[in-house]
Amino acid sequence: MIPYACQTITQTDIDAVTDVLKSDFLTQGPQVPRFEACVAHRVAGQYAIAVNSATSALHIACLALELGAGDWLWTTPITFVASANCAVYCGAQVDFVDIDPDTFNMSVTALRIKLVNAEKSGKLPKIVIPVHMAGQSCDMRAIYALSEKYGFRIIEDASHAIGGQYEGAMIGSCRHSDITIFSFHPVKIITTAEGGMAVTNQPDLAQRMRLYRNHGITRDAAAMTQPPDGNWYYQQIALGYNYRMTELQAALGISQMQRLEEYVARRHQLADRYDALFKDVPLKTPFRSPASYSAFHLYIIRLDSGPGYSRETVFDHLCAAGIGVNVHYIPVHTQPYYARLGSAAGYDAQSFPEANRYYQQAISLPMYAALSDVQQDDVVEALKQVLL
Numbered sequence: 227m228i229p230y231a232c233q234t235i236t237q238t239d240i241d242a243v244t245d246v247l248k249s250d251f252l253t254q255g256p257q258v259p260r261f262e263a264c265v266a267h268r269v270a271g272q273y274a275i276a277v278n279s280a281t282s283a284l285h286i287a288c289l290a291l292e293l294g295a296g297d298w299l300w301t302t303p304i305t306f307v308a309s310a311n312c313a314v315y316c317g318a319q320v321d322f323v324d325i326d327p328d329t330f331n332m333s334v335t336a337l338r339i340k341l342v343n344a345e346k347s348g349k350l351p352k353i354v355i356p357v358h359m360a361g362q363s364c365d366m367r368a369i370y371a372l373s374e375k376y377g378f379r380i381i382e383d384a385s386h387a388i389g390g391q392y393e394g395a396m397i398g399s400c401r402h403s404d405i406t407i408f409s410f411h412p413v414k415i416i417t418t419a420e421g422g423m424a425v426t427n428q429p430d431l432a433q434r435m436r437l438y439r440n441h442g443i444t445r446d447a448a449a450m451t452q453p454p455d456g457n458w459y460y461q462q463i464a465l466g467y468n469y470r471m472t473e474l475q476a477a478l479g480i481s482q483m484q485r486l487e488e489y490v491a492r493r494h495q496l497a498d499r500y501d502a503l504f505k506d507v508p509l510k511t512p513f514r515s516p517a518s519y520s521a522f523h524l525y526i527i528r529l530d531s532g533p534g535y536s537r538e539t540v541f542d543h544l545c546a547a548g549i550g551v552n553v554h555y556i557p558v559h560t561q562p563y564y565a566r567l568g569s570a571a572g573y574d575a576q577s578f579p580e581a582n583r584y585y586q587q588a589i590s591l592p593m594y595a596a597l598s599d600v601q602q603d604d605v606v607e608a609l610k611q612v613l614l
C-alpha cells in the first residue's frame with residue numbers, strides 16, 4: 227500500500243528521542259525552547275510557541291487575539307475542521323469565504339464582497355484565518371490590505387506550509403499576519419508525532435499565547451497582582467490549558483527540522499514529475515502561483531467525469547490498486563455540526579459553490595519525501611488505466 231502521506235524517521239531522529247528518555251526532563255526542559263528557537267529562526271519569525279497540536283495553536287492564537295462571544299471568525303470551507311473549531315472554542319461564530327478555483331485557497335474576490343456586505347450589516351469579522359492549502363500561500367498581500375481597511379486580525383493556518391515561501395519571504399515571517407500556525411502531525415511536512423507551533427512578531431501576543439498554553443499561570447512578577455510570596459510563587463491570571471509539547475516531541479522536531487529544506491525540495495521534484503507524467507492525461511494538475519514557493523504538502527488533482535468513470539470510481543480504482551488516495555477536504559460548512567450552525571450564521575449547503583464544485587472533483591495523490599520514483603510511476607500507471 228502506498229499511502230497519500232507518510233512520515234520519515236531516521237536513526238538520528240530515534241537517537242534524539244532516546245537521548246531525551248535518558249535525560250532529566252521528559253517535559254518542561256531545554257528541548258522545547260530549543261525547538262522554538264530553531265523554528266523561529268528557520269521561518270524568520272520573532273517568537274515561536276510550541277504546543278501539543280496545531281489545533282491547540284489555533285485555539286491559543288484566537289485567545290491571544292481576544293476572540294469571544296459576539297465575535298465572528300471567517301475561514302475557508304476547504305480546510306480541516308480545526309481551522310473553524312478554534313472560533314467555537316472561544317464562543318465566537320464562524321462563517322466561511324468561498325475558494326479560488328485555481329489555488330483552492332480563500333478567494334480574495336469573495337472575501338472583498340463579503341466584507342462589503344458585512345460592514346453594512348455590522349457583522350465584520352474580528353479574525354480571518356486563511357489556510358495555505360496544500361502548502362501554497364494565499365494571496366496574503368491582498369488579504370492584509372483588506373485587514374487594514376476593515377480592521378480584522380489574521381491568523382495564517384500554515385499547517386501544510388512549513389518550508390514554503392511567499393513573495394520571497396518564509397511562511398511564518400508574519401509579514402502579512404498577526405500569527406502563523408504550523409502542524410507537526412505525521413502526515414505534514416515534518417513531524418513531532420502530535421505537535422504544533424504558533425509564530426508571531428508581536429511580544430504581547432507571544433506572552434499571552436505562552437500563558438494560555440500553561441493553565442494561565444505566570445511566574446513573571448511583573449504580571450502578578452501582588453509581589454511574590456516567595457520563590458515558589460506563581461499566579462494564575464487567566465484561564466489557560468495544558469497544551470504543552472513534551473521534550474521527546476521537541477527533540478524529534480529539532481532533528482526533523484534539519485531536513486526541512488531537503489524534504490520540500492523532494493516534494494517539488496515529485497510534483498514536477500507528476501506534472502510531466504500527466505501531460506496527456508485528462509485531469510487538472512495543481513496551479514502554481516508565481517508569488518509562492520509551495521511546501522507541497524499535498525498534490526491535488528481535479529478531474530471531471532469522463533467516459534466510463536467518475537471521481538468516485540477513480541478513487542475506488544486507486545484504492546483497489548493499493549494506492550492510498552484521499553480527499554482534502556469535505557467542505558466544513560457541510561459537516562453536520564456546522565450545517566446546524568449555518569442558519570444562524572447565514573450559510574447553507576449550497577453556499578460557497580466553488581468549494582462544493584471542488585469537492586466533487588478533487589483527489590489527493592501520494593506525496594511525501596520518501597515516495598520513490600518507482601512508486602510514483604505506479605500511481606501514474608494506475609490512474610492512466612482508468613482515465614485513458
Ligand SMILES: *Cc1c(COP(=O)(O)O)cnc(C)c1O
Pocket residue numbers: 278279280281282305306308309357383385386408409410411420421422
Ligand atoms: C492538520 C491540520 C490542522 C490540525 O493540525 P493538528 O496538529 O492535527 O491539530 C489544522 N489545519 C489544517 C489546515 C490542517 O491540515
